[in-house]
Amino acid sequence: MNISKILSISPVMPVILVEQADRAIQLGEALLAGGIKTIEITLRTSAALSAIEHLAKNLPEIHVGAGTILTKEHAREAQNSGAKFCVSPGFTPSIINACYECNIPLLPGASTVSEMLTLSEAGFSEIKFFPASAAGGIKFIKSLASPLPNLKFCPTGGIFYETAQEWLSLVNVICVGGSWIAPAKDINDNNFTDITNRAKQATKLVKY
Ligand code: 3PG
Numbered sequence: 001m002n003i004s005k006i007l008s009i010s011p012v013m014p015v016i017l018v019e020q021a022d023r024a025i026q027l028g029e030a031l032l033a034g035g036i037k038t039i040e041i042t043l044r045t046s047a048a049l050s051a052i053e054h055l056a057k058n059l060p061e062i063h064v065g066a067g068t069i070l071t072k073e074h075a076r077e078a079q080n081s082g083a084k085f086c087v088s089p090g091f092t093p094s095i096i097n098a099c100y101e102c103n104i105p106l107l108p109g110a111s112t113v114s115e116m117l118t119l120s121e122a123g124f125s126e127i128k129f130f131p132a133s134a135a136g137g138i139k140f141i142k143s144l145a146s147p148l149p150n151l152k153f154c155p156t157g158g159i160f161y162e163t164a165q166e167w168l169s170l171v172n173v174i175c176v177g178g179s180w181i182a183p184a185k186d187i188n189d190n191n192f193t194d195i196t197n198r199a200k201q202a203t204k205l206v207k208y
Helices: 003-008 021-033 048-058 072-081 093-102 113-121 137-144 161-168 184-188 192-203
Strands: 012-016 038-042 063-067 085-087 126-129 152-155 176-178
Touching: 003 126, 003 152, 012 192, 021 048, 021 184, 021 192, 038 048, 048 063, 048 072, 063 072, 072 085, 072 093, 137 152, 137 161, 152 176, 161 176, 161 192, 184 192
Parallel strands: 012 038, 012 176, 038 063, 063 085, 126 152
Antiparallel strands: none
């Protein structure tokens, strides 16, 4: 499945930091119960790759991506763990090449128009706008719809339930990412009911 299809599955993609891999299945089930089928597990913990592997093997209905891809090695490890796609806060030629060689879709990050044009030239039409709130917010992405009509964004960083719908109303936003649905504290505290409830709330947001 290509990035465009993956990002079109749900209006919200949870960005998740997993500290204990053995919580991954409960986490996945909690999100599925709330209607979420696309998630990004960030490679910021030693448990992340193992969590991705558990999810890819046991809950194939979830499209699990590996986030915080910072090196070509991360891209290869993500592919080996069963991740369906990679997400990077930025991009480098070696990350792009590694994902291409591994045949794993990449959602690269950008926060300036020149970076976006560079990605467009490299063949990308879906871009993670990161850090979304700090790098210009809704006004910035809205201003790009006319000059960059072929690019669609997944804004991430500083987005919460209360602001997600406004982002989703933009014509060039395909979905939003955020950690508010499944924060690490709730996962560590086995608070999966709240995660399901937030997932249900998020899936009711509308992508016009
Ligand atoms: C990230 O990569 O950390 C995401 O941008 C999550 O940001 P958030 O915690 O502000 O939702």
